[in-house]
Amino acid sequence: MSQKVTRRQFLNYSLMGVGSFMAAGAILPMGRFALDPLFQGEAQGSMITTSVKTEEITEEPVKVDFSYEQQDAWYTSEVTDFVWVYRDGDNLIALSPICKHLGCTVTWAGDDANPDKFFCPCHNGLYEKNGKNIPGTPPRGPLDQYEVGDSDGFITIGEMFENELV
Numbered sequence: 001m002s003q004k005v006t007r008r009q010f011l012n013y014s015l016m017g018v019g020s021f022m023a024a025g026a027i028l029p030m031g032r033f034a035l036d037p038l039f040q041g042e043a044q045g046s047m048i049t050t051s052v053k054t055e056e057i058t059e060e061p062v063k064v065d066f067s068y069e070q071q072d073a074w075y076t077s078e079v080t081d082f083v084w085v086y087r088d089g090d091n092l093i094a095l096s097p098i099c100k101h102l103g104c105t106v107t108w109a110g111d112d113a114n115p116d117k118f119f120c121p122c123h124n125g126l127y128e129k130n131g132k133n134i135p136g137t138p139p140r141g142p143l144d145q146y147e148v149g150d151s152d153g154f155i156t157i158g159e160m161f162e163n164e165l166v
Contacts, residue, residue: 047149047156052085054092054150061086061095061108061118061129066157083146083157084108084118086129094146095131096160101138118143132166142166 005013050066061084070079083094084106097105099120106127110119117134118127126134131143145165147158 047147047151047158049151050155050157052155053153054155055153057085057087057092057155059087063097063108064094064155064157083148085148085155088130092148092150092155093130093165094148094155094157095163096144096146098144099125099139100133100141100143101125106143128166130165131163 048066048068050064052062052064056062063082064085065080065082067078067080070077082097084097085092085094087093095118097107099106099122101120102122104120104122104125106118106120106125108118109115110121111117111124111126114126116129118129118131119125120127120139123138125139126137127139127143128134131145133139133142142163142165144160145163146160149156149158
C-alpha cells in the first residue's frame with residue numbers, strides 16, 4: 001500500500017527544503033559570529049623575542065627589529081617592525097620610532113646639530129632620549145613606549161602604551 005505523492009505535496013516539500021537551506025545559510029554565520037569569542041583560546045603570550053642579546057644594549061639607543069604575524073580578515077602576513085631600545089640603569093626602555101606629528105620614522109642622532117636626540121626628518125621634530133617632545137618643534141606628544149623584557153638573554157618586545165617616562 002504505497003501512497004503516491006501529489007504534485008502539490010512535492011512542491012510543498014521542495015519549497016520547505018529550499019527555504020530551510022536558505023534560512024540555515026543566513027542564521028549559521030550569525031550564530032558563529034555570536035559564539036566565536038567563547039571558543040577562542042587565550043593568547044599564547046604577547047611578548048615577541050628578538051635576535052638582539054640583552055647584554056648588547058647600552059645607554060645609547062639601538063634599533064631592534066622584530067617580526068610578528070598579523071591577520072587581516074582571512075589573510076595572514078608577516079610584519080617586520082622595529083623599536084629603539086636603550087638601558088637606563090638596570091631598566092630596559094623601548095620607544096616607538098613613529099613621530100606623533102605625522103607618523104614619520106624618527107632616528108637617533110639623525111641631526112648633526114642634535115647628536116643626542118631623536119630626530120624626525122619630516123618637519124625637523126626633536127625628542128629627548130626618554131621620548132619627550134622638545135617644545136618649539138612640531139611633535140604634539142612624546143614617543144610611545146613598548147613593553148620590553150628579557151627571555152633567555154634576548155630582548156622581548158610586547159604591547160605599545162603611552163610614554164610613562166615623561
